[in-house]
Amino acid sequence: MKLLTGNDLPTGDVIWWTGESWSRHVEDAADVTDQGESIARAEEGARRVNAAYVIDATATPEGPRPAHIKDRVRALGPTVRPDLTLKPADPQAGSWVI
Amino acid sequence: MYKYDTYDQAIVDSRVEEFRDQVKRRLAGQITEDQFKPLRLMNGLYLQLHAYMLRVAVPYGTLDGRQMRMLGHIARKYDRGYGHFTTRQNIQYNWIKLEDAPDILADLATVEMHAIQTSGNCIRNISSDQYAGAAADEVTDPRVWAELLRQWSTFHPEFSYLPRKFKIAVIAADEDRAAMRLHDIGIQLIERDGQLGGRVFVGGGMGRTPMVAPEIKDFITAADLLSYVEACLRVYNRYGRRDNIYKARIKILIHELGADEYRRQVEEEFALVKALGIDPPQAEFDRISAFFAPPAFVADDGVAADRSDPDFAVWLDQNVKPHKQPGYAIVNISLKPTAGIPGDASADQIDLMADLAERYSFDELRVTHAQNIVLPHVRTADLYTVWQALDAAGLAPANLDLISDIIACPGLDYCSLANARSIPIAQKIAERFADLGRQRELGELKLKISGCINACGHHHAGHIGILGVDKKGTENYQLLLGGSGAEDASLARITGPGFDEDGIVDAVEKVTNVYLASREDGERFLDTYRRVGLDPFKEALYG
Ligand code: HEM
Numbered sequence: 001m002k003l004l005t006g007n008d009l010p011t012g013d014v015i016w017w018t019g020e021s022w023s024r025h026v027e028d029a030a031d032v033t034d035q036g037e038s039i040a041r042a043e044e045g046a047r048r049v050n051a052a053y054v055i056d057a058t059a060t061p062e063g064p065r066p067a068h069i070k071d072r073v074r075a076l077g078p079t080v081r082p083d084l085t086l087k088p089a090d091p092q093a094g095s096w097v098i
Numbered sequence: 099m100y101k102y103d104t105y106d107q108a109i110v111d112s113r114v115e116e117f118r119d120q121v122k123r124r125l126a127g128q129i130t131e132d133q134f135k136p137l138r139l140m141n142g143l144y145l146q147l148h149a150y151m152l153r154v155a156v157p158y159g160t161l162d163g164r165q166m167r168m169l170g171h172i173a174r175k176y177d178r179g180y181g182h183f184t185t186r187q188n189i190q191y192n193w194i195k196l197e198d199a200p201d202i203l204a205d206l207a208t209v210e211m212h213a214i215q216t217s218g219n220c221i222r223n224i225s226s227d228q229y230a231g232a233a234a235d236e237v238t239d240p241r242v243w244a245e246l247l248r249q250w251s252t253f254h255p256e257f258s259y260l261p262r263k264f265k266i267a268v269i270a271a272d273e274d275r276a277a278m279r280l281h282d283i284g285i286q287l288i289e290r291d292g293q294l295g296g297r298v299f300v301g302g303g304m305g306r307t308p309m310v311a312p313e314i315k316d317f318i319t320a321a322d323l324l325s326y327v328e329a330c331l332r333v334y335n336r337y338g339r340r341d342n343i344y345k346a347r348i349k350i351l352i353h354e355l356g357a358d359e360y361r362r363q364v365e366e367e368f369a370l371v372k373a374l375g376i377d378p379p380q381a382e383f384d385r386i387s388a389f390f391a392p393p394a395f396v397a398d399d400g401v402a403a404d405r406s407d408p409d410f411a412v413w414l415d416q417n418v419k420p421h422k423q424p425g426y427a428i429v430n431i432s433l434k435p436t437a438g439i440p441g442d443a444s445a446d447q448i449d450l451m452a453d454l455a456e457r458y459s460f461d462e463l464r465v466t467h468a469q470n471i472v473l474p475h476v477r478t479a480d481l482y483t484v485w486q487a488l489d490a491a492g493l494a495p496a497n498l499d500l501i502s503d504i505i506a507c508p509g510l511d512y513c514s515l516a517n518a519r520s521i522p523i524a525q526k527i528a529e530r531f532a533d534l535g536r537q538r539e540l541g542e543l544k545l546k547i548s549g550c551i552n553a554c555g556h557h558h559a560g561h562i563g564i565l566g567v568d569k570k571g572t573e574n575y576q577l578l579l580g581g582s583g584a585e586d587a588s589l590a591r592i593t594g595p596g597f598d599e600d601g602i603v604d605a606v607e608k609v610t611n612v613y614l615a616s617r618e619d620g621e622r623f624l625d626t627y628r629r630v631g632l633d634p635f636k637e638a639l640y641g
């Protein structure tokens with residue numbers, strides 16, 4: 001599957017396209033099939049996202065998982081500071097990142 | 099230290115307001131990201147893996163307590179409670195919001211700081227010896243020249259759009275504590291026949307094509323130094339390659355022209371530049387020098403530090419260096435605790451270091467290119483008190499220049515250019531060698547890690563260097579040996595095929611075992627490597 005990701009313009013937060021809006025959680029991401037580029041253009045034009053790009057991902061029971069380690073690190077947060085990740089309380093959160 | 103005059107302050111203040119307006123227009127949709135990106139980069143604001151990243155300039159690594167405390171304030175108020183000190187003697191914040199950036203720059207401006215020229219193809223922050231003004235071996239305070247170059251280079255109209263970024267380092271001692279020959283221009287101030295001047299090295303750097311800078315001028319008098327540097331840049335600006343980013347650095351130009359031909363052209367240009375009268379008049383030079391006058395040292399009371407606390411004694415031996423003034427010492431604060439992130443300091447730690455500087459070091463701190471902090475002027479009598487305060491805050495690892503004093507770039511945990519993570523490798527190696535006795539037995543050993551070929555972690559200059567590469571989508575680590583960023587500058591060589599995350603830790607250990615088995619009296623790791631060569635290490639690694 002293909003996901004659309006980027007950074008929220010005013011805050012810089014990593015965000016994922018859900019099909020109708022943006023979420024900070026990769027679990028909410030929707031498959032953009034071949035629509036990624038056009039959604040990205042429209043959303044960038046509307047200043048809801050910055051530096052958007054399409055990535056490959058796999059669907060899992062827990063939700064989509066980016067194919068490349070770089071996007072997995074982006075999705076959760078730095079592997080070296082669990083306290084700074086999106087799920088600081090979940091010790092299992094990082095198991096899919098590396 | 100240098101204090102802004104009204105011009106300096108006005109420039110920085112107006113830049114903040116200009117940027118505030120640019121951000122407002124970007125957020126309101128009046129300019130596109132393509133239009134905005136160069137503007138934010140001119141103010142040190144990058145877009146990185148998780149958020150915007152702000153790089154703040156610390157000119158030649160020198161700060162006072164008020165400035166340091168402001169860095170802590172920014173970490174606490176606008177970031178996630180910490181900052182990252184870098185090999186360029188700067189600080190970076192990893193979690194900045196675009197909408198906060200103008201306020202951050204405004205806060206910085208209140209303490210004479212900014213993020214100008216921390217990105218882009220201009221002359222970047224000038225780096226220098228972190229022991230400047232305190233070291234016994236310096237012929238003069240190199241920061242006077244670094245400051246002069248800073249003023250000359252800030253918004254220099256001719257050098258704002260060079261073929262590529264440009265980095266200058268100035269030192270004034272034979273011991274090179276600033277990796278001078280790995281800069282685009284390295285200047286070593288020296289005295290010859292009672293006259294102050296500089297040796298000029300041009301065309302060093304790491305990255306994709308690492309090079310140690312050749313000497314271009316063996317002596318240029320102080321009165322001509324600025325003109326000479328201007329001539330060096332002019333030749334580069336004219337002929338440096340703008341068609342290919344990988345060949346755009348001055349090191350490539352000099353490599354292709356040859357040092358002799360480059361020198362000839364610089365000399366020709368220098369004759370023209372000299373006539374322009376850009377070298378500062380003595381009065382201006384004296385004005386700047388006055389800011390770097392030695393602090394009001396008190397007479398040596400002759401009392402030696404009490405070594406009865408063994409942890410303190412080890413720290414004293416490892417992290418404290420002699421000062422030119424009897425009764426004083428240079429304190430190195432290691433930002434490399436075993437499980438920590440090299441170069442990171444929390445807001446509270448930053449505040450504490452600011453307090454200690456104000457109380458015990460004539461209000462001065464330095465950021466080092468090894469990602470540590472220095473209190474340059476501490477009375478011997480105060481060392482124990484300072485150590486206790488540092489120790490309580492987790493700031494007293496006694497590992498300066500040992501294997502766990504690792505330089506590591508942010509790598510794939512933070513950097514969008516990275517191929518592999520750097521920080522976890524640093525942590526695993528530090529854990530493997532956690533025993534301080536073992537580290538001290540190994541002696542001086544500079545280990546440096548980068549997460550990609552850009553070499554922000556100086557892996558080319560590591561006695562042991564590690565480079566993260568991407569091998570079919572997984573992290574892989576190449577091992578390099580024999581580099582040095584010091585006065586005996588050399589580039590490390592790749593040993594062979596790379597290793598995985600745990601394999602690289604084992605490989606480092608094997609390499610240290612070869613050293614222990616082969617070293618002769620008094621040899622550092624690097625000396626043994628240079629004597630025995632790569633082969634015994636390769637044999638141990640790949641069999
Ligand atoms: C996270 C954002 C960063 C980005 C995007 C970045 C980007 C780059 C790039 C593209 C280069 C290679 C350019 C060249 O020299 O030709 C470079 C070089 C360098 N960077 Fe970074 N860097 C980052 C962070 C850092 C940090 C955190 C440090 C210090 C720990 C650092 C220190 C350096 C140094 C010292 C070099 C020069 C290596 C040399 O001498 O050639 N950078 N950086």
Ligand code: SF4
Nearest residue numbers: 507513516549550554
């Ligand atoms: S060396 Fe590469 S990975 Fe490391 S900070 Fe520089 S650009 Fe990023």
